[in-house]
Structures are given as structure tokens and as C-alpha cells.
Amino acid sequence: MGENYALELKQITKRFGSVLANDHVDLTLKKSEILAILGENGSGKTTLMNMIYGIYYPDEGHILVDGKEVSIRSPKDSHHLGIGMVHQHFKLVDVLTAAENIILGLPGKTMLNMKKVTAEIQALVNKYGFDIDLSQKIYEMSVSQKQTVEIVKMLYRGARILILDEPTAVLTPQEADRLFDILRNMRDDGCSIIIITHKLQEVLALSDRVAILRKGRYIDTVETAKANVQSLSEMMVGAKVDLDIDRPEPVSPQKRLEIKGLTCRDKEGIKTLDDVDLVVNSGEILGIAGISGSGQKELLEAVAGLQAAESGTILFTDADGNQKDLAKMDSVEIQELGVSLAFVPEDRIGMGLVGDMDMTDNMMLRSYHNGKGGLLDRRGPRQLATTIKDQLEIMTPSISSPVRQMSGGNVQKVLVGREIAQNPKILMVAYPTRGIDINSSHTIYKLLNEQKKHGVAVICVIEDLDVLLALCDRIAVLCGGKISGVVNGRSATKEGIGLLMTKHEKGGEQ
Amino acid sequence: MKKEPFLKMSRREKISWQKRLMIRIAALLLSLLVCAGVIFLLVRMNPFDVYKAIWDGALGSERRIWITIRDTMILLCIAIGLAPAFKMRFWNIGAEGQILVGGACAAAAMIYAGDKMPPVLLLVVMFVCSALGGMVWGMIPAVFKAYWNTNETLFTLMLNYVAMQIVTFCIVFWENPKGSNTVGIINQSTQAGWLPELFGQKYGWNVLIVLVFTVVMFIYLKYSKHGYEISVVGESENTARYAGIRVRKVIIRTMAISGAICGIAGFVIVSGASHTISTATADGRGFTAIIVAWLSKFNTFIMLAVSFGIVFMQQGAVQIATQYGLNENASDVILGIILFFLIGAEFFINYKVERAKK
Ligand SMILES: Nc1ncnc2c1ncn2[C@@H]1O[C@H](COP(=O)(O)OP(=O)(O)OP(=O)(O)O)[C@@H](O)[C@H]1O
Ligand SMILES: [Mg+2]
Numbered sequence: 001m002g003e004n005y006a007l008e009l010k011q012i013t014k015r016f017g018s019v020l021a022n023d024h025v026d027l028t029l030k031k032s033e034i035l036a037i038l039g040e041n042g043s044g045k046t047t048l049m050n051m052i053y054g055i056y057y058p059d060e061g062h063i064l065v066d067g068k069e070v071s072i073r074s075p076k077d078s079h080h081l082g083i084g085m086v087h088q089h090f091k092l093v094d095v096l097t098a099a100e101n102i103i104l105g106l107p108g109k110t111m112l113n114m115k116k117v118t119a120e121i122q123a124l125v126n127k128y129g130f131d132i133d134l135s136q137k138i139y140e141m142s143v144s145q146k147q148t149v150e151i152v153k154m155l156y157r158g159a160r161i162l163i164l165d166e167p168t169a170v171l172t173p174q175e176a177d178r179l180f181d182i183l184r185n186m187r188d189d190g191c192s193i194i195i196i197t198h199k200l201q202e203v204l205a206l207s208d209r210v211a212i213l214r215k216g217r218y219i220d221t222v223e224t225a226k227a228n229v230q231s232l233s234e235m236m237v238g239a240k241v242d243l244d245i246d247r248p249e250p251v252s253p254q255k256r257l258e259i260k261g262l263t264c265r266d267k268e269g270i271k272t273l274d275d276v277d278l279v280v281n282s283g284e285i286l287g288i289a290g291i292s293g294s295g296q297k298e299l300l301e302a303v304a305g306l307q308a309a310e311s312g313t314i315l316f317t318d319a320d321g322n323q324k325d326l327a328k329m330d331s332v333e334i335q336e337l338g339v340s341l342a343f344v345p346e347d348r349i350g351m352g353l354v355g356d357m358d359m360t361d362n363m364m365l366r367s368y369h370n371g372k373g374g375l376l377d378r379r380g381p382r383q384l385a386t387t388i389k390d391q392l393e394i395m396t397p398s399i400s401s402p403v404r405q406m407s408g409g410n411v412q413k414v415l416v417g418r419e420i421a422q423n424p425k426i427l428m429v430a431y432p433t434r435g436i437d438i439n440s441s442h443t444i445y446k447l448l449n450e451q452k453k454h455g456v457a458v459i460c461v462i463e464d465l466d467v468l469l470a471l472c473d474r475i476a477v478l479c480g481g482k483i484s485g486v487v488n489g490r491s492a493t494k495e496g497i498g499l500l501m502t503k504h505e506k507g508g509e510q
Numbered sequence: 511m512k513k514e515p516f517l518k519m520s521r522r523e524k525i526s527w528q529k530r531l532m533i534r535i536a537a538l539l540l541s542l543l544v545c546a547g548v549i550f551l552l553v554r555m556n557p558f559d560v561y562k563a564i565w566d567g568a569l570g571s572e573r574r575i576w577i578t579i580r581d582t583m584i585l586l587c588i589a590i591g592l593a594p595a596f597k598m599r600f601w602n603i604g605a606e607g608q609i610l611v612g613g614a615c616a617a618a619a620m621i622y623a624g625d626k627m628p629p630v631l632l633l634v635v636m637f638v639c640s641a642l643g644g645m646v647w648g649m650i651p652a653v654f655k656a657y658w659n660t661n662e663t664l665f666t667l668m669l670n671y672v673a674m675q676i677v678t679f680c681i682v683f684w685e686n687p688k689g690s691n692t693v694g695i696i697n698q699s700t701q702a703g704w705l706p707e708l709f710g711q712k713y714g715w716n717v718l719i720v721l722v723f724t725v726v727m728f729i730y731l732k733y734s735k736h737g738y739e740i741s742v743v744g745e746s747e748n749t750a751r752y753a754g755i756r757v758r759k760v761i762i763r764t765m766a767i768s769g770a771i772c773g774i775a776g777f778v779i780v781s782g783a784s785h786t787i788s789t790a791t792a793d794g795r796g797f798t799a800i801i802v803a804w805l806s807k808f809n810t811f812i813m814l815a816v817s818f819g820i821v822f823m824q825q826g827a828v829q830i831a832t833q834y835g836l837n838e839n840a841s842d843v844i845l846g847i848i849l850f851f852l853i854g855a856e857f858f859i860n861y862k863v864e865r866a867k868k
Contacts, residue, residue, distance in 0.1 A: 332756065354749055
């Protein structure tokens with residue numbers, strides 16, 4: 001025993017005040033294997049990994065690396081042991097190049113031979129087939145390139161055990177595939193890899209074994225070959241789960257929004273939206289598909305008034321037939337009309353939520369200015385927080401603990417839950433289930449459907465085409481800022497949408 | 511394996527207010543102990559005598575008590591002014607300038623309108639003028655920050671020097687007696703524009719004005735919509751934008767309030783304490799108040815206690831300086847040691863340090 005395992009955790013326990021984040025967890029990682037860790041939001045995955053990486057220290061339990069018991073008190077210790085971790089929030093210096101970031105913080109001689117170091121890193125990059133330019137500055141990079149830098153950084157420090165916490169949450173499906181190829185290369189080269197993800201398809205496609213956590217407790221480790229989506233989700237939740245997505249027929253849809261000739265430019269003057277025409281109806285869910293960066297974010301922001309339109313109109317018609325051009329209004333006025341945007345950014349805290357505030361105060365973010373007088377009324381928000389906490393099963397000691405202390409997925413639930421609770425006329429959600437476990441994702445789909453039944457016009461950007469095809473009534477495909485087609489969600493195929501995503505002229509059925 | 515560190519640090523998840531208070535009291539006691547050691551090493555004097563002198567200096571007589579109270583109120587007023595700005599993460603280190611401009615406005619009203627108005631009206635005019643002066647001084651960097659994203663730290667700092675030059679310039683006109691290069695006591699004979707006694711206390715009005723601010727600012731920051739907007743903007747402008755908060759408006763409005771209160775602190779100094787104006791009117795208190803605001807985590811009632819503590823030490827130090835013929839800087843040394851320990855206590859409040867267990 002022991003010899004076979006690169007890493008072994010025995011009876012690891014970690015408490016945060018009254019929260020038992022890990023409860024006597026056992027885990028084994030073999031040499032040359034990819035181990036996936038599955039668990040609902042708040043089940044303690046990140047906490048467990050942080051203990052292996054030395055960010056937290058376990059209250060109880062033992063960690064064995066290569067069969068020897070070790071004590072990891074800081075990331076420095078874990079580097080010595082050949083352990084590397086890539087967090088969801090990258091820790092890179094924006095103004096430095098990739099190579100400079102990679103060597104940052106490493107001990108070395110007083111004189112730095114950058115040429116030699118760069119050559120060493122380049123060799124590593126070629127060996128595993130990474131796709132980065134070492135002399136590029138971080139701020140010019142896409143999310144996936146930044147992630148690559150993080151991985152190379154860990155490898156250059158000699159990591160043989162690599163931990164990736166939800167690496168694919170911010171990647172496009174294509175980028176994720178490329179990452180998986182690299183991870184397989186690394187495994188074949190003898191590295192051991194732990195990957196956390198909520199996407200069961202990825203678990204099945206990539207991993208050798210799957211370890212499952214539930215509410216801080218270790219449930220089991222199974223061979224991936226013997227598992228399927230249904231069995232894994234049942235182990236995670238501990239009960240039978242219904243993985244079907246409902247799609248009720250739209251009830252008396254009315255034209256709610258008519259976008260005509262909408263064009264936007266970014267700071268550099270490049271067109272992000274190019275002559276977009278789109279109709280959004282009440283009582284239906286309109287999906288937006290497209291390769292990332294095709295203008296999805298800009299489209300939603302333009303409707304919400306957060307992005308100035310260069311030309312074009314965004315005509316909003318309310319239930320009584322009154323019309324307003326949103327392109328001429330500012331975000332505050334648009335919000336008052338009942339247009340709500342739940343954009344779930346790559347960086348969750350910092351755009352939709354205030355990390356240091358508790359759930360109640362975060363609920364107020366949208367509604368604090370309602371009501372007379374200059375003083376706040378916290379009763380309504382407190383009630384709302386309680387409702388959302390129950391409805392979405394948000395794991396937090398109380399609605400008055402700061403949201404910063406919640407697990408990633410739970411933070412997200414707070415954000416999406418709040419937007420849905422605004423009772424908007426138009427609800428726009430972008431990546432609503434990013435980082436959310438499968439069970440809660442389905443709860444969110446249900447909530448979106450409920451909004452639809454109430455006559456809300458729902459617009460959602462979701463990267464997973466299977467979900468789009470199961471949930472949406474219509475799907476608009478964006479390609480390079482242009483609408484390349486609007487298809488019927490009930491009859492369209494994945495392949496058809498895939499083609500439109502890379503095609504530049506208009507097509508498809510309305 | 512490498513050697514294990516002897517001590518282990520970890521972030522505290524929660525800490526009760528009793529424990530927090532205990533840590534702070536321990537820090538204060540420890541700092542007094544170190545001060546005693548330093549005093550003894552430097553001047554070979556019995557530390558207890560020195561402490562007694564400090565106590566005497568701050569609270570030894572009724573007059574001294576009132577001076578301590580007066581200075582506490584002024585420091586507190588400035589800290590209250592800074593609180594909303596810092597809560598918004600707007601690094602307003604320009605309180606000095608805002609105080610000077612406010613003070614200069616009050617002095618100007620005293621000098622030019624002193625014999626043209628009924629006393630009560632004059633005081634009201636002075637109050638309003640100083641608030642407006644401070645407000646303008648606070649809004650200039652805010653407008654630049656809001657519209658052109660200039661760095662407010664440098665901007666507010668530089669405005670301090672501009673304010674000083676303005677006061678120097680005014681002194682040329684207000685010199686009294688001529689050639690003294692100081693303004694002297696304004697309206698000494700008529701006492702026009704001097705804050706009158708309240709409840710038989712010379713500094714009664716000072717206390718009343720500042721205590722009203724203490725309560726109002728506490729409510730403003732914690733329970734008002736504006737206060738909520740300030741916290742959101744301070745945390746992240748992006749979040750604020752997404753929430754539909756008009757960020758520019760909030761920045762400018764908050765700095766207007768911050769500047770106005772600092773300006774009023776200038777009024778309290780000129781009208782309620784010194785009855786004159788000079789470039790030393792602010793006397794570094796605009797900077798000391800930053801520490802007060804931060805140490806109190808923007809809770810105005812805690813600010814009251816912290817301001818008192820600092821002024822107490824300052825008054826005490828002046829006393830030792832005169833009584834034992836020490837250099838005035840001795841007081842700075844003592845205050846420095848105490849602040850070091852108090853700020854250090856924040857570390858122990860946020861982090862837990864334990865012996866590493868095997
Ligand atoms: N620093 C902290 N302070 C207090 N509680 C914490 C802290 N970090 C984590 N927790 C709590 O510990 C539990 C486990 O959190 P963890 O982040 O490990 O979950 P997770 O499995 O990674 O979830 P997700 O899938 O949502 O990322 C959660 O209930 C969380 O609220
Ligand atoms: Mg996590």
C-alpha cells in the first residue's frame with residue numbers, strides 16, 4: 001500500500017466556525033491518473049484542495065505524498081512536494097509578460113538570465129503542446145490563455161501533482177477540449193491530476209476515476225468507465241434526480257423588444273455588434289448562441305443601457321402597448337422599466353454582488369432605492385434572502401454572513417436568485433449556471449421556465465448547446481457581432497447551430 | 511521535510527466583540543509598558559511619575575479637561591468628515607486643506623461682516639460659508655476623479671498646499687497688528703463671531719455640534735440609502751454600475767459632504783477655539799483623523815473614544831515636555847508607540863496565531 005498513490009488523504013476535517021466544510025474525508029490519487037472530484041455547491045471541494053495546497057491547514061487528519069506523511073503549511077511547502085494548484089481566480093500580474101509571471105517568486109541567483117529561463121519554459125510549452133506566446137503581456141490575454149500561463153507556472157515549479165479548481169467554468173467548449181488534450185498528455189507523462197468540475201460530460205470524457213463528496217463528507221470513488229450521468233448525479237445528491245428540462249409552450253407571446261440595426265463599438269473602435277436585428281417576445285425563452293466574444297455580452301449590455309449604441313434602435317413595448325427606445329435611455333431608467341440583467345461574469349463577486357456584504361444587503365442592491373425617504377428598509381430584502389436561500393438551497397450559516405465566505409456556486413445562486421426575484425418584464429441572464437452543480441442548475445432552469453409562464457421575455461446566454469436546445473423556444477446565433485441566424489429551438493440541431501456559429505451571412509428560419 | 515514553523519497564523523472567521531475589546535485593551539496596556547521602558551532608558555525617569563504627568567496634563571484641572579474635550583471634538587469632527595470618503599475608498603488625504611479653506615471662510619466672514627450683522631446671524635453665515643468652502647475644496651478632486659479618473663490621493667494632497675498658500679495670501683490682508691505677519695485674535699473686543707457659552711460652558715457649542723454630527727453620520731452611513739450606495743461604490747464601481755447606481759453622482763456628493771464637514775471643523779476651530787487663522791490652523795489633524803477613522807472602522811461612536819485617546823496622549827505629552835523640560839518630540843514618540851500597538855492589535859483581531867501542534 002502507499003507506493004501506488006501519489007497523494008493520500010486520511011480523515012481530513014476542516015471547520016469554519018460552525019460550518020463543517022470537510023468531515024473526515026479520505027481521498028486517494030494514483031500516479032498517472034486524472035481524478036475528478038464531484039460534489040454539490042458547498043460540499044467542500046475547494047476547501048479540501050486548499051488544504052492540499054497549503055492555503056488552509058486541516059483541523060484533523062493526515063496527508064501522505066508518495067506514501068510519506070507530510071505537513072503542508074503554505075503553498076511554498078506544497079511546491080517543494082511537487083504540488084501545484086490553479087485557482088479559479090488567477091493570480092497573475094497584468095503588466096508583466098507570461099514568462100515573467102511564470103518565474104515570479106522563484107528563488108534564484110541575483111542575476112537573471114531571462115533568455116535561458118525563457119528557453120526552458122518554451123521547452124516545457126512545446127512538450128505538452130500549450131498554445132501561448134511567452135512574451136505576451138497578461139492584460140492582452142484571454143481567460144483561457146491566462147489559465148494556460150497558470151498551468152505552465154505550476155509545471156515550471158516542478159509540479160507532478162496538479163490541482164485544477166473548476167478550470168472549465170470560464171472556457172468555451174473548444175478551449176476546454178484543448179485543455180483536456182494537454183491534461184491527457186501530462187497524465188501520460190506521469191503527472192497526477194485532480195480536476196473539479198460540475199459538468200458531468202467532462203468528468204466522463206476526461207477522468208479515470210471520480211471521487212464524490214456530499215455535504216462535506218466523502219461518499220465514494222468510482223471508476224469512470226463504470227459510471228454515467230445519472231449514476232454520478234444520484235451519488236452526488238444522495239437521491240434520485242430528474243435531469244429532464246421542461247419546455248412549456250409559450251402562452252400568447254407578444255412582441256416585447258424589437259432591436260433594429262444595432263451597432264456598437266468597443267473602446268478601440270472595433271465593432272462588437274454589427275447591424276443586429278432581433279425580436280424578443282414575452283412568454284418565451286430566447287437563447288443566444290455563439291463562440292465566446294461574438295457580441296453576446298455587448299448585446300445584453302446594450303439592452304440594459306450599460307453599453308452605448310452607435311446606431312440602431314431598441315424598441316421596448318410594454319403590456320399596454322406603450323413604446324420606448326431603450327437605446328436613448330440610461331441604465332437606471334431602463335431598470336425602472338423592468339428590464340433586468342443578471343450577467344454572471346467570470347469574476348462573480350465584483351460585478352453583481354458585494355463580497356463584504358451579507359445576503360440581505362446584496363438583495364437590496366437592486367431595490368434599495370425603492371420606498372420613500374432616505375433611509376433603508378431591510379425587512380423586504382431580509383425576507384427575500386430567506387426565500388431564495390430555501391428555494392435554491394443556498395448553503396450558508398445565516399443570511400447575515402458575508403457572501404465572500406460562501407462557496408463559488410452558492411455565491412452564484414444568490415446572484416441569479418436575486419435577478420429572477422425582481423419580477424422583471426425582460427429577464428436577461430448570461431451564463432446562469434456557470435459553476436453551479438447539476439441539481440441547482442435544473443432548479444434555475446425551472447425558475448426561468450416559471451418566469452416564462454408568467455409572461456416574462458427571457459433572454460439567456462448559455463454555452464452548453466444541449467441545454468439551449470432543450471430549454472429555448474428560439475435560438476439566435478451570433479457570429480462576429482452579427483446575427484447569423486435565428487432558429488426554432490424545437491427543431492434545430494446541434495450541427496445546424498454549430499454551422500451558424502462560424503458562418504457570416506444571414507440565414508436560418510425565423 | 512523542512513522544519514515546521516513554530517507559530518502558525520490563520521485568518522479568524524469570527525471574533526466576538528468582547529474578545530476584540532480585550533485585544534485592544536491589552537495592546538494599550540502593552541504600549542504603555544513599552545513607553546515606560548523607553549522613557550526610562552532615554553531619560554532615566556520614573557515612568558510612573560511620567561504617567562502621572564500625562565494624566566495631569568490631560569485631566570489635571572477643569573481647564574485642562576475642557577481643552578482635552580475641545581480638541582477631542584475637533585479631531586472627531588474631522589474624522590467624521592473623512593469617514594464617508596474613506597468608506598467609499600476615496601483616499602481623501604486633503605482634510606488639512608478642507609479645514610483651512612473652511613476656517614478661512616469663517617475668518618473672512620468674521621472680519622468683513624463682524625460689525626454688520628446681529629451675532630446669531632453672523633454665526634450662521636460663518637457656519638454656512640465654512641461648509642461651502644470645504645465642500646468646494648472636497649468636490650474639486652471628486653469631479654476630476656469622476657470624470658477623468660485622476661488619482662485622488664495626489665490631488666487632495668496637493669490641494670492642501672494650495673489651501674495653505676491661499677491662507678498665507680489672506681494673512682497679508684488680515685494682518686493685525688500690521689507687520690506681525692499674523693492675523694491675531696479676531697474681534698477681540700466685540701467677540702463677534704465667537705461661539706458663545708452653552709450651559710455655562712465655554713466649549714458647549716463645540717461639543718453639541720460635533721455630537722450631533724456623530725449621531726447623524728452614524729445613521730447616514732449605516733441606515734441611509736446614500737450610505738448604502740457609498741459602501742457599494744467603495745467595494746466595486748462595476749457592481750455599482752450594474753446595480754444602476756450613478757457612480758459619478760455618488761463620488762461627487764460624498765466628497766461634497768466630506769469636504770463640508772471638514773470645512774465645518776475649520777469653523778469650529780476658528781469660531782469656537784482659536785479665534786484666529788494661520789497656516790497651522792489644521793495642525794496635522796487632517797492626517798491624524800485618517801487614523802481615527804480607520805481604527806474605528808467608520809463607526810462614529812468608536813471614533814469618539816479613539817479621538818479622546820489620542821488627544822489625551824497629546825495633551826499629556828505636552829505636559830511632560832514642559833514639566834521635565836523634555837523636547838516636544840517626546841510626545842510624538844509616545845503617541846507613535848501607542849498607535850503602533852493599536853494598529854498592530856488589528857492584526858491579532860483578524861488573525862489567529864497559535865503554537866504549531868505536532
Ligand atoms: N473562508 C471561509 N469562511 C467561512 N466559511 C467558509 C470559508 N470557505 C468555505 N466556507 C464554507 O465551507 C463550505 C464548503 O465550501 P467550498 O468552497 O469548499 O465548497 P465547494 O465544494 O468548492 O463548492 P462550489 O462547487 O460551490 O465551489 C461552504 O459551506 C462554505 O460556505
Ligand atoms: Mg469551489
